[in-house]
Amino acid sequence: MDTLLDTLPNTAPGRHRRRSSVPALVAVLPLFLGVLGVGEVSAQSTELQRGRTVPATLAAGDTVRYTIEADEDDFVLGEVNQISVDVTMRVLDPDGTQIGRFGGLGRGIERFGGRTPRAGTHTLELFVADDEADEAGRYEITLLRHEPVATDPRRLADQIMSRFDGEDSPGGAVRVWRDGKTLYSKTYGMANLAYGIPFEPDTRTNIGSTSKQFTAFAIMLQAERGLLSLDGDIRTHIPELPKFDETIQVRHLITHTSGLREFLNLLRMTGRRLDHGDWIDRSELIDIVQRQPALQNAPGAEWNYNNTAFGLAAAIVERTSGQDFHVFMRENVFGPLGMTGTMVRPSTRHIVPNMSEGYTPGPDGYRQIGDLGGAVGAGSIYTTIADLQTWVENYANPRVGTRESIDEMMTSFVLTDGEETGYGYGLSVDEQGGLKRVSHGGADVAHRSMLVYFPEINAGLTTQSNHAQFNSGVAYELAAAFFKDAMETDEEDEEDGAGAAGEFDPQDYDAEDFDEFTGRYALDAAPNFILTFTREDETLYTQATGQQRLEIVPTSDSTFRLLAVEASVTFLRDEEGSVAGATLHQNGDQHATRLEGDAAEAWAPTPGDLADFAGRFFSEELETFYTFTVQDEELVMHQRRLDQASLTPGEEDNFSGGDMSFAFERDRNGQVIGLYLSNGRTRDVRFARVP
Template identity: 50%
Template sequence: MRSWPALACLLGSASFAAPHALAAQSPLALGKPLAGTVTGKDTARFTLRADSNTVVRLRVDQRPGNVGLRLLGPRNTVVRAMNGSAKGPEELLVITNEAGAYQLQVVAADTTGGAFAVTLLTNERLSTDPKRQVDQLLALWDRRDGPGAAVAVWRGGRTVFAKAYGMANLAYEIPFTVTTPTNIGSTSKQFTAFAVMLLVEEGKLSLDDDVRKHLPELKDFGQVVTVRNLLTHTTGYRELYNSLTLTGRRLDESDYVGREEYIPLVNRQPALQNAPGTEFNYNNTAFGLAAMIVARVSGMPFEAFMAQRVFGPIGLTHTQVRADVRVPVKGATVGYSRSDKDVWRDLGDLGGSMGAGGIYTTLGDLQKWAEHLANPTVGTKASVAQMMTPFTLTDGKSTGYGLGLFVDTQNEQKRVHHGGADVSHRSMLALYPDLNAGITVQSNDGAFDSSIAFRLAEAFFPELAPKPVVARAPFDASKYEAKKFDEFAGQYALDAAPAFVLTFSRAGDTLYTQATGQGKLRLTPTSDTSFAVQGVQASVEFSRDAAKKVNGATLVQNGARQRASRREGPVAATWAPSATELAAISGRFFSEELETFWDIALVNGTLVAKQRRATDVPLRVTAKDTFTGGAVTLTLERDRVGQVIGFYANVARSRDIRFARVR
C-alpha cells in the first residue's frame, strides 16, 4: 500500500550534483531521437522551446546505462527531475508555466551513466477542453503494447466523463475498459473504516475499545491502543511491509506475505514507536488488524462481511475483496511493471493486504460508492461525517486524516481523498463534498502517478481552478541576498509526522534543504520568504510568530500544504568519519525482532549494507553516527568507550529496529 501521498514523494526524486562538465546544447525536434553518452560527472544538454501551459513529454532510452533527467525552465530553475529506473526507458511529462527556452539535462546516475537516446514526443498546447486534456495527459497509456489507465468524473449524480486507455491484459490482448475491475490498493482503507462504523452503529464495538478486547493475543505494551488509533494511523505499531523489507523480503519480486504475520510482527516489538494518539504514521498493519476485528466481531470472514453488508446493499456489483492473491479476479486487470530489459512483468499483488488494500472494483462502482457517502442508505450520515473528520493528536494538532480518508483542501475547496498503490496497480479517489463532485483514476502500470487526478479535477470543475495571480513585478532571484536565508536555517519537523524533518542550510550563496533519510536539494528563492525545491515540484514557505521570529514552514506539494514547526537549538555539524572510523563500524549485525542478519562492509572507502536477499545499499553520512542508503537510515549504538555495538534501523514507517553486533 502506498504511503501518505504528500510524504511518499516528498523530496524523493533523485538529487543531482551541480554539473561539472559542459556539453554542446543540441536542439530537440519532435519524434527525432538524439543519442549521447554520459559518465562520471558529465552533463548532456538538449534544448527545446515551449509556450506557457504546454504539455511537454520526453522519453529517454537507457541503452544500456543508468541516467537521471532534469528539465530546467526559462529562469534556469529545475521544473522536474527524475531517475525512476536503473535501466530501460523513462518518460518525463510536464505542463509548462511560462514560455521560453527549456533545457533537458541528462546526467550519469550513481556515477555509472552510459549510452542513451532522448526523444521529444509531445510539445503541444494544453487544451481548454477537459476531455481533450485527459487524452493529452494520459497519452502515455493510450497504447496496445503496455498497461493502461482509466478515468471517471461525476457531478450532481451525473457521469461527466469516463474513458479507459491501453491494455488490461497483455498476454491475451484484452483492452482496459471503463467496466474493467482493477486493484485500488490503499483506496480500500475507507471501505474497512466503513465496515467498522457499521459495527459501531450496531453497538457491537466502540472506536474507543482497546484493540486487545477483540484481539487478546496482541501484546500488551502498557498503553491502550484503541480501534480509533487503528483507523487514524496513530497506534505506534511497526508497519508490516516496511519492516519485512529489512528481512530481505522482496515485495517487488512477488515474495509471499501472509495475514498470519501481522500479530507476530506487533508482538515482537519491544515497545511502541510512539504513544497512541501522539503521532500520525501511515500504517498498513493497523488496517490489517482492523479487518481482523471486523471478522471477529461479526463472526464472518472479512471478505464475506464486505460482500453481504457493504457491497451488495449499496449496489457495488463489480466490487470484491481479493482475500487470496492466488485466486484470480474474473475479468480484472493484470498489474505490470517495466523491467530493466524494457519488458513488462506481471508481479502479482501484495500478499496479506486485506483490510489495508486488496479490493478490486470499477470506475462505475467507485462513483456509486462516492455518491452513497454523500447520501448513505447503508450506515448513517453521522458515521460518514466521523470518517471525514480529521483526527486531532494529543498535542492538539490535526493529522489531516479521518477514518480511512485524507481530508484537506484544493485551491480552497474541501477535498476528501485516498490514493492506493499495490505492487503494480495505482488508484486515486477524490471527492469534493461542497461541489457534489468527484473523480477517480486507476492504472495497472506501476509507474503511473495517480495524483494526476487532482490536475484533471481542476479541468472539469471550474471552482477548483487556481485563483488568478495578482500582477506584480517578477521576483528577481539573482538579487536575493543569500545571507538573509540564515534566519530560516535550521530543522523543521512536520506537525503530522514529527519524525520527518526538513533541514535548511546555506553554503556560500547556495541554499539547501534535506529531508530525513534523503540527500540535499537546492532551493531557489521565489520571494523573500518562499523557495522552490529544485528537482521536485514542491516549494517551501516560511512563517513568523507575532514577534516576527521564524517559527515554522509550510511544504506545498501535489496540491496539499503540510505545516512544519521549527525545532529549537543549533543544527548538528557535519560529521566526516575517517577510513579508520568507517572500518571500525564494519561487521555482522543481527535483529532479534526481525530474526535477520545484516552485514556492514567497507567497499572502496564507502560503507555498504548487505543482506543475503537484498540489493547492496551504499551508505552516506547524514549526521553524526547516522547513515542513509535508499529508504533505510541507520543510527549507530556505541558502548561507554565508543565502540560500535549495534545500530537502529529506520525504514520509512518502521523505526528504531535494533540490530546487535555479532562479529
C-alpha cells in the same frame, strides 16, 4: 521514480504538521532521487517538429540536444523509441534550468511531456542511462503533440493522460461526476500488455490504500450494529495481541494513531524484498505485533501512517461478523450498493476477473510486478471507476451505513494534544479552492489510485492507473478544472489573506531573505535523515543525508521547489515567528525539526572512530542480522538480502544509508553494544552486538 515536466501544483495541505509518512500501501520510498550526470553536450541541436520522427544514435558519455519553441503554458507530448539504447531525458527551460527528467524504461517507447512554464526555447537533452554501455545504440524521437494547455476540462484530462495512452503503455482511467451525473469518463492505454487488452470502463484495478476507507466503513457498520465499540480495547476482539502499557482503541487503528510498527517497512528491515514479490501472509501481522516490545507512541498522540493497523481492523470485522473480510464486504457493502465490479482480493494467489496488471519500467522493458501480500484491510480492493462513483454517491445519500457514521469518517481526528491530523477514518480531510475536500490516494507495487470527494457540491472524481510512474495527484488539478465554478479564484484567496500564489515571481525574490532558513533540519520520522539548506550568492540549495546537493527555487516567501526531483519544501514558524521546522512534500508530507546549537554541528568520524561500529548485530524482534565493515574510510552495511550500502554520518554515533537510519548505542565504558534501526514509519528496532 524519475520526474516529469511540472504539470501539477503542490496541493499538499500545509497546516497539518503531524504527517510523517506516505499515504499509500507501499513502504516509504527514498527521499529525493539522485540526479544523473551527463557527459559532453553536442554542439548542435535539432528542433523537433510535430509529427516528424528523427532517428539517431547515442553512446555513453555523449549528450544529444533537441529544442522546442513553445509559448507559456503550451502542452508538449513526445516519445523516444529506445531500439537498442537506454535513454534518459532531462528538460531545460529557456534559462537553462532543469525542470523535469524522464527515464526508467530501458527498451521500447518512453513518452515525455507536460506543461511549459514560460515562453521560449525549451531544450531536451538525451544521454545514456548506463554509463558502462560499450557501444552506441539506436533510438527514434518523435514530437507527437504541441498545443496550448486546454482550458476545457475534458481536453485537459485527455492531455494529462496522454502519456499513458497507446498500445505500448500501461494505461489508466478518469471519471468525474456531480450531483449524480457523470461529467467525464474515459480510459487510456492497456490493462494487459502481454495479451493486448486495453483499459476499459469495466476494468478492475487495484486501488491500494484508497481501500482504507472501505475498511473504516466496515468498522463503522459493526459499531452501528453494536458488535464493537470505537473506544473499546482492540484486545477484546484479538486477545492474542500483547498488553502494552497503554490501551489501543479500535478508533486508533483507523486513524493511524495506534503506535504499532508498520509491517511493510518492518519486513523490509528483515531483508524481505517487497519489490521482488516476496510472499507476505496476513497472519504475519499478528505475529509482528506480538513481537513488538513497546509502542512507538502513546495511542492517539501521534499520526503515523500505518498499514498494520488497518490489517488488524479487517481482522476485527471478521471476528465480530464470523465472515471472511472479502465475504463480509461483498454481502454487506458491495452487494447492497450494486458495486458488481468490486471485490477484495484475499491474497495475491486469488484470481481477479477482468483485472489490470501492474507494470513498472525496467531495463529491458515493462515488468509485470504483481501485488503486495498481506494487504487485506490496508489495500487489496479491485474495483472499477463506475463503482467508485457509486461508492462516493453513498456518502452523499447513504443507502448503506448512517449519515452519522459517514460524517464521523469525514471529520479530522484530534490528537491528545488538541492538534488535528487532517485525517478522519480512512480518509484525508482538507480543503481545495475554499471547499472541503475528502480524499485518499493509493499505491500498491505498481498500481496508482486517487479518489476525491467534495461534499459541499456533491461532486467527485477518481484517477486510476496500472503504471508505476503515474501521478494520481492529477485528480486535484482535474478537480480545479471541472469544478472551477464552485472554487475560489486567486483573487478571492488573496482577499482572504492567503495570497495569490500564481502571481509570485521568483525573479523578485531576494536571495538574502533565504538566510533565515539556512541550516539543518531532521525528519521527525527518521531523525538521522538531515536536510541541509544553504545559499551561495543568488543560488539556493538543499542536500539530504548521503545525497548530492540540489538547487531549489522559491515559489513564495516560505515555499521552495526542487528542480531535479518532484518535491517541495515549506518552512514553518513557531508562535514567536522564528523558523522552527519545515515540511518536505514528496509522496506525502514529512515534517522536519530545525537543529540548533551543538546539534547542528556535523560529525566527521575518523577511520578509528568507524572501527568502533564494525561487527555483527542481531535483533530478537526481527530475528535478523546486520553486519558493518569499514571500507575506504566508510562504514558499510551488509544484510543477506538487501543491497550493500555505504553509510553517511549524521549526529555523533548516528548514520544513514540504504533508506534507513542507524543510531548506535554505547555502554558506560564507551563500547558499542547495539543499535536502533529506523526507516520512517517503523522506528527504534533494537539490535544487540554479537560476537
